[in-house]
Amino acid sequence: MLQYTVYADLNCPFCYALHEQLHEFGLLPQVDWRLVEHAPDxxxxxxxxxxxxxxxxxxxxxxxxVPHIDVALPQRRSDSHFANLCVIQAAEHDLEKSIKLRHLLYRALWIDGLDIADVPVIYDCLIAAGLPAEVTIEEAQENLLAQWQKSWEDGNFNLRIPVICSSDGRTSLGLPSPDDLKAFFKGEEISTLEIRGEVKTKPLQQTIAIYCDHNIENIWPLIASLRNDYNILLPSNLSELKQLLHKDHPALLMLSTENQWDSMFSLCRDVTSNQDELSIPVAFINQENDDQRELEAYNAGASDFMYLTRPAAVLQSRIQILMQMKQSQDKLARSARIDGLTQVNNRREFDRSIDAEWRRAQRSKRNLVLLMLDVDHFKSFNDQYGHLAGDGCLRTIAQAIKKTVKRAEDSVYRYGGEEFAVILPESTLEGAKILAEKVRANIEALQIKHLNAGDKKIVTVSIGIASCKPSEDICPNDLIEQTDRALYKAKELGRNRVILNT
Incomplete structure (x- = not known):
């Protein structure tokens, strides 16, 4: 049987998630789990x-x-050195109980949020694992821990955590998906560094971003009351916060300050006045009742002003109301931007998005690529098969495009009638052409019957592509016109093809 060595850190949530999955799959007995410290200091x-x-x-x-794994945000990572030594010492006496001890330590930190550097926490885990509460650490355990640390640091792992090495020479870096993990333990090569899929056995939790410009321990009781029900993000500075708001799209931003009220009110105004791009409610957290600050917060656009002197249940209820309001607003916003027939973005959303992506590309000095697709001979399809069949054809094609366009930053739109558009931020003409050819081929592979569509007798599409680096000298309409000319040329040259406007 193949044997496996894992280098992992008690302080790492990715390692914890790997341990939970191996425990769930009954694979831990096959593993030599070597504890290391990703950050010894x-x-x-x-x-x-x-x-x-x-x-x-x-x-x-x-x-x-891996949303099927329970994990809660602890207040901080622990100093895991002594806990590591306890696991090593336990393994010398009873391997099965040492595995249980390791499992309990992981859960103490990543579910209960306890500090596994605290002796009482380690004591409780030892007792629960059926081990003696008194632990004597000797030089041999220290040497073994140092040896594991050196093997990991010297290995060709780029200091990745976690690492799985098999006895036949295969290596997995990072956190594999559950399917990839099972495949790896069956002897298969898997993709490393990036997860290939997600197992969503429960809905993803809503996200709250909390920005605190002072000691976060002052508001930690509130964070602790939320961490099981919501994802919590804690940006460390304003630059990181602004990136996070655009990248992760939290459902709520909470601000806590002690002395920088003017800066926080200004930030609140920036966020709430930019609802087209962000649409994020803002709530303030304050230690005590302050009517003047609360009034200023509401004038800056805040949705709520909370006092930490209120009972935790009251604060949780108010946050829950804000999150429910956000969900309702998102549903209304989605209905306004989605085309009812094809369930992709509509023309109104295209006009908004092309302007937003144009401005973003100007700031980043990156290319913006646009694809426009037109269903070939669609009028004759409607005439021959009827409008209900035509509607079904458009729905099928829209979903085929959507399934082919997989990058999270790319977006699909019904531009009008039988015409669709795809916005590709920060892409290249070469990459866009490869994608467009996949779209064209996938639609052709649908084999939608169309007897008046030329030699193939099936529905096809023509695609035009254009790219530009947005500047003050041109506007989005210039890019649309270039793409439209490429689409017209594709039609002119015989349809069912991709043409670049170069």
């Missing part, structure tokens, strides 16, 4: 805003990748 800097932001981001990623 964690005790020095684990209270910094940057480290807390990184921790919250890691938990957020784990939850989105």
């Amino acid at each position: 964690i005790a020095i800097y684990n209270k910094t805003a940057e480290n807390q932001a990184e921790l919250a981001s890691d938990v957020f990623v784990v939850r989105s990748r």
Whole structure:
């Protein structure tokens, strides 16, 4: 039987998620689980805003990748050195109980939010694992831990956590998907570094971004009351916050300050005045009742102003109301931007998106690529088969386009009638052509019968592509016109083809 070595950190939520999955699949007995420390000096800097932001981001990623694994945001990572030594010492006496101890330590940190550097926490885990409560650490255990650390640091792993090495030479870096993990333990090669799929056995949780410009321990009781029900993100500075708002689209932004009220009110105004792009409600958190600050917050566009002196249940209820309002607003916004027939974005949303992506491309000085697709001979299809069949044809084609266009930043639109558009931010003409050819081929492969459509007797599409680097000298309409000319040329040259406007 193949044997496996895992290098993993008790302080890492990705390692915890891997351990949970191997436990669920009954694979832990096949594993030599070697505990290492991703950041041995964690005790020095684990209270910094940057480290807390990184921790919250890691938990957020784990939850989105493997949502069937329960994981809660702890207040901070622990100094895991002594806990590691306890697991090593336990393994010398009873391997099965040492595995249980490791399992309990992971859960103490990543579910209960306890500090596994605390002796009482380790004591409770030892007792629960059926091990003696008194632990004597000797030089042999210290040497073994140091040996594991050196093997991981010297290995060709790019200091990735976690790492799985098989006895036949295969390596998995990072957190595999459940399917990839099972495949790896069956002897298959899998993709490393990136997860290939997600198992969504429960709905993804809504996300709350909390920006605190002072010691976060002052508001930690509130965060602790929310962390099981919501994803929590803790940006460490304003620049990181602004990136997070555009990238992760939290459902709520909560702001806490002690002395920088003017800056926080200004930030609130920026967010709430930009609802077309962000649409994020803002709530303030304050230690005590302050009518003047509360009034200023509402004048800046805040949706709520909360006092930490109120009972936790009251604060949770108010946050829940804000989240429900956000969900309702999102549903209304979605109905306004989705084409009722094809269930892709409508023309109104295209006009809004092309302007927004144009401005974003101007700021980043990156290319913006546009595809326009037209269903060939669609009028004759409607004439021959009827409008109900025509509607069904458009729905099928729209979903085929949507399934082919997979990048999260790319978006599909019904531009009008039988014409569709795809916006590809930060892409290249070469990449866009490959994608367009896939779209064209996938629609052709649908084999939708159309006897008046030329030699093939099936429904096909023609596609035009154009690219530009937005500047003040041109506007989005210039890009649309270039793409339209390429589409017209594709029609002129015989249809069912892709043409670039170069």
